[in-house]
Amino acid sequence: MREVTPPGDRAARDDDDPGPVTDPPVVPLRELMRRFWPWVRPDVRWLPVSAVLLVLGAFGEVVSVWLFKDLIDDVLVPRHFADFWLLAALMLGASVAAALFTYGGTYTSTRTAERYMLRLRTDTLAHLHTLPPDTLETRWRGDLVARLTFDIAEIEQMVATGLVEGAVAAVSLLLFTGAAFYLSWPLTVAALLAAPLFVLSTSLFGRRIRRRERQVQRRAGGVTALLEESLRNATVTRTCGQESREVERVHREGKALLDAELSAARVADLYQPFLGVLQLLAGLTVVGVGALEVIHGQLSLGGLLAFAAFMAQLFEPAQQLAALVPLAGTACASGERVLELHDLTSPVRECPTARDTGPVQGRVTLQGVRAGYPGATGTPGPPVLTDLDLDLLPGETLALVGPSGSGKSTLAKLLVRFLDPQAGTVRLDGQDLRDLTLASLRQAVTLLPQQAPLFRATIADNIAYGRPDAPPAAIERAARNAGAHDFVTALPDGYRTVIGADGFQLSGGQSQRVAIARAFLRDTPVLVLDEPTTGLDPHTVEQFVPALRRLMTGRTTVLITHDRALLPLADRVLTLRPPDTAGPAAGPDSRPDASPVDALRGREPRKP
Numbered sequence: 107m108r109e110v111t112p113p114g115d116r117a118a119r120d121d122d123d124p125g126p127v128t129d130p131p132v133v134p135l136r137e138l139m140r141r142f143w144p145w146v147r148p149d150v151r152w153l154p155v156s157a158v159l160l161v162l163g164a165f166g167e168v169v170s171v172w173l174f175k176d177l178i179d180d181v182l183v184p185r186h187f188a189d190f191w192l193l194a195a196l197m198l199g200a201s202v203a204a205a206l207f208t209y210g211g212t213y214t215s216t217r218t219a220e221r222y223m224l225r226l227r228t229d230t231l232a233h234l235h236t237l238p239p240d241t242l243e244t245r246w247r248g249d250l251v252a253r254l255t256f257d258i259a260e261i262e263q264m265v266a267t268g269l270v271e272g273a274v275a276a277v278s279l280l281l282f283t284g285a286a287f288y289l290s291w292p293l294t295v296a297a298l299l300a301a302p303l304f305v306l307s308t309s310l311f312g313r314r315i316r317r318r319e320r321q322v323q324r325r326a327g328g329v330t331a332l333l334e335e336s337l338r339n340a341t342v343t344r345t346c347g348q349e350s351r352e353v354e355r356v357h358r359e360g361k362a363l364l365d366a367e368l369s370a371a372r373v374a375d376l377y378q379p380f381l382g383v384l385q386l387l388a389g390l391t392v393v394g395v396g397a398l399e400v401i402h403g404q405l406s407l408g409g410l411l412a413f414a415a416f417m418a419q420l421f422e423p424a425q426q427l428a429a430l431v432p433l434a435g436t437a438c439a440s441g442e443r444v445l446e447l448h449d450l451t452s453p454v455r456e457c458p459t460a461r462d463t464g465p466v467q468g469r470v471t472l473q474g475v476r477a478g479y480p481g482a483t484g485t486p487g488p489p490v491l492t493d494l495d496l497d498l499l500p501g502e503t504l505a506l507v508g509p510s511g512s513g514k515s516t517l518a519k520l521l522v523r524f525l526d527p528q529a530g531t532v533r534l535d536g537q538d539l540r541d542l543t544l545a546s547l548r549q550a551v552t553l554l555p556q557q558a559p560l561f562r563a564t565i566a567d568n569i570a571y572g573r574p575d576a577p578p579a580a581i582e583r584a585a586r587n588a589g590a591h592d593f594v595t596a597l598p599d600g601y602r603t604v605i606g607a608d609g610f611q612l613s614g615g616q617s618q619r620v621a622i623a624r625a626f627l628r629d630t631p632v633l634v635l636d637e638p639t640t641g642l643d644p645h646t647v648e649q650f651v652p653a654l655r656r657l658m659t660g661r662t663t664v665l666i667t668h669d670r671a672l673l674p675l676a677d678r679v680l681t682l683r684p685p686d687t688a689g690p691a692a693g694p695d696s697r698p699d700a701s702p703v704d705a706l707r708g709r710e711p712r713k714p
């Protein structure tokens with residue numbers, strides 16, 4: 107949803123290139139505070155502790171200023187030096203106590219804020235991990251990272267730090283005003299004449315800053331999104347000779363960010379000098395009225411100087427309160443971006459009465475399945491699969507073939523519930539997948555995606571990713587079964603060799619073997635292999651087949667492949683057709699020449 111922006115607001119105005127990231131829905135400040143408050147709750151008791159410590163610190167300052175007045179009136183004016191030592195010692199004591207209280211208050215407030223940020227970030231990521239991978243992959247990864255880092259830090263500034271600082275500044279303001287009032291009420295009234303102007307300017311500036319900050323955060327997300335994509339696709343960029351285009355793309359979004367930043371700065375940076383003028387106005391009024399009071403003997407010189415000191419002290423919390431205005435603007439814009447993530451819901455839900463699978467034999471049944479993807483508005487999109495019936499016995503291997511876009515990966519997603527059917531049922535050992543807990547289902551089914559994803563960790567840790575408690579002997583056994591042991595032991599650090607996040611130190615075939623070893627170690631009764639030989643040359647595939655055969659033995663396997671060399675591994679072959687070749691959606695191909703290995707059809711499945 108785009109906010110309506112006033113004419114003349116250059117950075118806020120939508121230009122020809124709105125950038126990759128769109129605005130999240132606008133959320134009122136109260137609603138933002140309500141939504142983000144639960145993460146403060148575990149440490150909520152520390153908020154009053156730090157507030158009390160900070161207020162005690164401010165009180166120490168008041169005492170110190172008061173003693174300063176006595177120093178002027180009782181030592182300096184009457185030239186009575188004997189009282190100096192006691193007053194000086196008391197002033198020093200008050201200042202040291204104030205410094206210690208302020209230190210304790212600041213530290214507890216920082217600790218609360220940092221812990222808040224950690225909780226919010228962890229829970230946001232945990233929420234993202236409840237969403238099907240497709241939901242995340244349709245968003246810009248860099249922008250997601252920006253929301254999980256920068257935006258959450260901005261929210262923390264407001265919700266945890268800002269609240270404490272705001273409360274303490276308000277209390278300090280009251281303390282200093284009370285002390286000033288006690289010294290001279292006419293002077294205090296004169297000083298407070300500027301207060302309505304403060305309040306008015308805060309409201310006017312606040313709204314404008316928030317509007318501009320929304321653009322800043324959106325553009326900042328756009329820059330990280332483009333940077334991430336640009337670096338991830340560096341190989342394609344170089345081979346296509348598009349380096350300058352990539353740099354230009356990021357530069358253009360960076361320029362839009364710069365414009366948005368400058369637009370925000372033009373308002374935010376005007377705010378503080380504007381307040382400075384108001385402060386000067388209040389100060390001059392105080393000096394004028396104070397001079398008259400001293401001349402008429404209604405105020406001592408010490409009193410006037412102490413009043414001036416209180417005024418100086420008063421400006422600090424006033425400035426802190428004022429600084430919360432741009433902070434709140436940024437935090438609101440960031441809050442909206444993080445809330446948008448929290449409001450993403452998974453189309454795949456675990457029902458409250460879901461039960462564990464229990465021991466799994468591995469019979470997989472699809473009955474009248476229709477499946478497709480939700481459209482932009484969340485309504486069901488056109489079906490990719492229709493009327494799909496399938497019955498796989500335990501230990502049976504089904505090769506799933508068909509042209510691109512015919513729905514093979516969609517079927518794989520149904521088996522691990524990354525997607526639910528629009529109609530019909532998918533069953534495991536006769537149990538509807540929707541009646542099972544997601545965790546137990548995924549304990550029973552291993553999905554090996556097309557690209558073997560590797561983590562920046564040791565080879566042993568990569569193999570043990572699905573079973574982190576696996577002993578080294580089990581890891582080695584899995585690697586031997588996957589045909590990975592020989593190349594792993596040839597590496598300088600063997601199983602302790604750290605590989606890059608995208609497996610850049612391993613060849614495609616080696617990465618696939620590590621992924622197969624991972625599947626061996628998980629040892630699930632059902633396997634879904636999505637084009638396991640993608641990118642491998644025929645010779646490597648030939649070497650790879652025995653490992654695949656070992657892995658599939660005794661497990662119900664759906665083997666998605668375009669590779670004819672793998673078809674002999676299957677007991678049956680199912681060919682899917684893309685929706686546009688025959689009616690609205692794909693289904694199992696019943697043509698007699700549908701499968702290149704029709705002879706395999708009807709063959710007895712291997713026993714588990």
Ligand SMILES: Nc1ncnc2c1ncn2[C@@H]1O[C@H](COP(=O)(O)OP(=O)(O)OP(=O)(O)O)[C@@H](O)[C@H]1O
Pocket residue numbers: 240479490508509510511512513514515516517
């Ligand atoms: N997340 C998604 N959102 C919307 N449509 C999708 C999504 N994923 C796949 N599709 C669409 O569903 C159809 C089937 O895609 P699917 O990935 O299942 O095909 P496939 O047979 O596995 O293709 P390939 O052999 O190229 O991997 C395609 O038209 C594709 O555009």
